[in-house]
Amino acid sequence: MVSFEAPAENPSDQSPVDGVADSGQKLSQVGSGNGNMDTFEGYTQGPYGIDDHPLARDNANWQVTGNFATIFSPAPCNVGQQTHFVPLGGAEFDETCRV
């Protein structure tokens, strides 16, 4: 997952966010794929705001959640959740906090 935040002065721009909790759950396997993990948890890391999960199974449908409450108190944006197909080779899930 890659986490971003829209700056208050430039709401159309994006700045990376460090330390957002990300978690994923495989919903269904479409065909044979790589990897051996059906769930993952972690935190995005600065300065890019990226958290990679190299062992997560690909060629599968995943639900991925980004929880900004780990770094904001009180959290100004809700937990973001996306469901996507992840092809062979992997995919990127972007979550942007817009206040």
Added chain:
Amino acid sequence: MLAILGELAAFLAGGCSWGHVRDRERILFSTIGTRLFQDYVFSIRPNGSGLKAVLKPEPNRSYMFASANSMSGPMLVTVHELAPGNDKVEDHLYFWSPDVDNWQRVLPGSAPQGPGILSPDGNSAVYCARSVGSPPETSLRVVDLRTGESRELVAADSFKGLYLPSWGVLGKIAFIRTFRSGGLRTELLEMPSHGGEQTVLVPPEDGAMSAAYSPDGREIVVWMKEGLEIVALDSGDRRVVLKRASIGSDYSFRSWGMGGLAWSEEGQIALSLLKKKTGESELWIVNADGSNPKRIYATTAGQILVSQFIQ
């Protein structure tokens, strides 16, 4: 004779321009891929010709960012690579000599490290060092590349982020500091590279996102609320080079915490913009006087991250 033939070849390959510096100048940039280990380092001429892959990803390794003072000289490269155990990915700083393809770790693997840029003399580098903790903290550190000794330049603060250092030829380092107060705020600061007092160059209300020094170190170009602006460092005078409104509301600036802008000896500024409607990441060039803004390259395979102009 060989030198003359080389110049002729460069002249023909460079679109038949007699501007020798411009012919030799290239923009160094990386593309942050949309999949794991799909991050490349490229170079391209400012006219958009001659795209060259400088570093191509490997199965368990890719290249997030590179900094260099010349194409043939050593490069400071941020390598994104699989950690022992194969279950996580870490960033490590390497010093790469392209002529002999020699890779050398800059810091021990256990030391906090992230992307960095070379000093103008190539003897040092400033880099982001992220410690593991909750909340995470990032400091800015300077490493002497001859001895491997590292020192803290700006201490970590749990409530403030430190990003995007830029090193000017007059011995100053500029960087973006972020904090939260009714949303994410950003400010641009400058300090001597050997440490000392920090000066605010762009206050939070102007929303600085990325900056790069001019070749003479007397000005700095900044992407901020109004668009691309140049700040004179002695007087504080500012002028808008590229108005955000003039390029349209479909464009946004996506920071990656490092790089983002570059300023050439020839007076051109390079930046990357994200076209929201198509998802294309675009590399743009504009003259420092604001004239002739143009898109020179675009891709959907990753997000362009401008590093610098090199020869």
